[in-house]
Amino acid sequence: MGKREPYEPSHRISKLDDSPTRVFKKIGPKTIDFSIGQPDFGTPDHVKEAKIKAIRSDLDSRYAPIEGLPKLRSLIAEDYNEVYGLKLTEKNVFITTSGSMALSLLASSLYEPGDKVVTPNPGFFAYKGHIVLAGASQIPFRISEDKGFRMDVDDFHTLCRTVDPEYLVINSPSNPTGAVQPRSELEEIVDICREHKVGIISDEVYDTMIYNGGKHTCLRELSKDAIVVNSFSKRYGMCGDRMGFIIGTEEQLKAVKRVQTYRNVCAATEPQYGGIAAFEEKELTKKIQAEHRELYQKRRNLTVDGLRDMGMSCHMPEGAFYAFPRYPSTMMSKDFEALLLKEADVNVVAGRGFGRYGEGHIRISYATSEENIKEGLTRMKIFLENLH
Numbered sequence: 232m233g234k235r236e237p238y239e240p241s242h243r244i245s246k247l248d249d250s251p252t253r254v255f256k257k258i259g260p261k262t263i264d265f266s267i268g269q270p271d272f273g274t275p276d277h278v279k280e281a282k283i284k285a286i287r288s289d290l291d292s293r294y295a296p297i298e299g300l301p302k303l304r305s306l307i308a309e310d311y312n313e314v315y316g317l318k319l320t321e322k323n324v325f326i327t328t329s330g331s332m333a334l335s336l337l338a339s340s341l342y343e344p345g346d347k348v349v350t351p352n353p354g355f356f357a358y359k360g361h362i363v364l365a366g367a368s369q370i371p372f373r374i375s376e377d378k379g380f381r382m383d384v385d386d387f388h389t390l391c392r393t394v395d396p397e398y399l400v401i402n403s404p405s406n407p408t409g410a411v412q413p414r415s416e417l418e419e420i421v422d423i424c425r426e427h428k429v430g431i432i433s434d435e436v437y438d439t440m441i442y443n444g445g446k447h448t449c450l451r452e453l454s455k456d457a458i459v460v461n462s463f464s465k466r467y468g469m470c471g472d473r474m475g476f477i478i479g480t481e482e483q484l485k486a487v488k489r490v491q492t493y494r495n496v497c498a499a500t501e502p503q504y505g506g507i508a509a510f511e512e513k514e515l516t517k518k519i520q521a522e523h524r525e526l527y528q529k530r531r532n533l534t535v536d537g538l539r540d541m542g543m544s545c546h547m548p549e550g551a552f553y554a555f556p557r558y559p560s561t562m563m564s565k566d567f568e569a570l571l572l573k574e575a576d577v578n579v580v581a582g583r584g585f586g587r588y589g590e591g592h593i594r595i596s597y598a599t600s601e602e603n604i605k606e607g608l609t610r611m612k613i614f615l616e617n618l619h
């Protein structure tokens with residue numbers, strides 16, 4: 232075999248899927264867009280002010296420490312200790328340039344080529360990419376609607392006995408289903424992981440969005456070795472700031488630091504000051520989050536009622552801001568998505584983009600106004616009536 236052509240993308244790249252939510256589509260000014268996974272409330276004012284102040288004081292002209300500003304890290308540790316009864320210090324917190332980068336740093340610092348990493352399917356599309364880029368193998372774990380889109384504990388136990396994976400990625404509340412895994416089942420999953428020496432990465436970026444007064448379980452409460460990924464994007468409406476964090480043991484975070492040194496050096500300085508304000512003025516922040524949660528819950532009910540009313544089966548999501556209905560047609564979800572946009576000017580995401588077991592579903596983000604939700608649902612209902 233001769234030398235390969237220069238500039239040809241690496242073999243790994245060919246295994247990566249495009250983002251199901253960032254594909255170029257013809258969206259007009261009247262399109263109702265249910266595709267975007269970002270809060271529509273903007274960044275809270277006190278967080279914005281802190282960012283502006285950091286820029287004015289020229290703090291932004293400097294690099295932050297590799298692991299993030301010590302004050303931010305210790306505020307996060309304190310908050311986790313208070314909310315989840317943990318005993319973290321700043322040494323257990325690592326600031327990253329997003330939840331996505333947190334997943335990427337962890338993949339590079341933990342996975343060996345050939346490792347088997349179990350991810351929920353349907354699940355957040357990017358898990359596979361991080362696994363592939365690290366040379367590891369993704370093991371899709373089927374999540375079914377008839378089990379409320381929760382991981383089935385017995386099936387997971389069987390998978391551990393047969394496939395013997397190295398890692399499990401958990402995501403509760405889930406993107407794209409909105410499902411929340413109950414604490415008792417998480418405890419069982421942690422026990423199984425312990426028995427089979429499976430490391431856990433718990434993606435908890437929707438932890439502040441659980442409805443009907445439900446309380447989030449942080450995996451770190453159940454296992455002192457489980458690694459938690461979180462983000463400022465959904466918690467604080469800071470998607471554009473690209474900032475996230477990892478909770479881990481000092482040893483785990485030392486490995487992450489080595490990777491961060493080469494990949495980013497550090498997260499941007501200005502949003503870290505915004506993050507400090509979010510945690511420092513915590514009463515205000517939590518009040519704002521509670522108000523948003525209440526609005527999301529109203530929108531969720533409106534969305535699910537409307538979808539069921541037009542003949543879709545739809546699990547009532549317990550968290551996040553997504554509904555994942557099954558549509559009443561044998562059409563492939565990519566085709567359904569395209570036709571719905573063309574005929575009804577409603578933009579959703581095909582379930583297939585979240586893995587093969589997402590086929591037959593669409594993801595609807597209800598992080599948009601009630602007015603948009605009502606209009607979008609009306610259009611979808613007419614679309615479905617004309618489809619039969």
Ligand SMILES: Cc1ncc(COP(=O)(O)O)c(C=O)c1O
Nearest residue numbers: 268329330331355406436462464
């Ligand atoms: C489940 C899940 N994890 C991680 C992320 C990454 O978020 P970010 O990179 O904005 O921090 C997202 C974003 O949509 C997500 O849905």
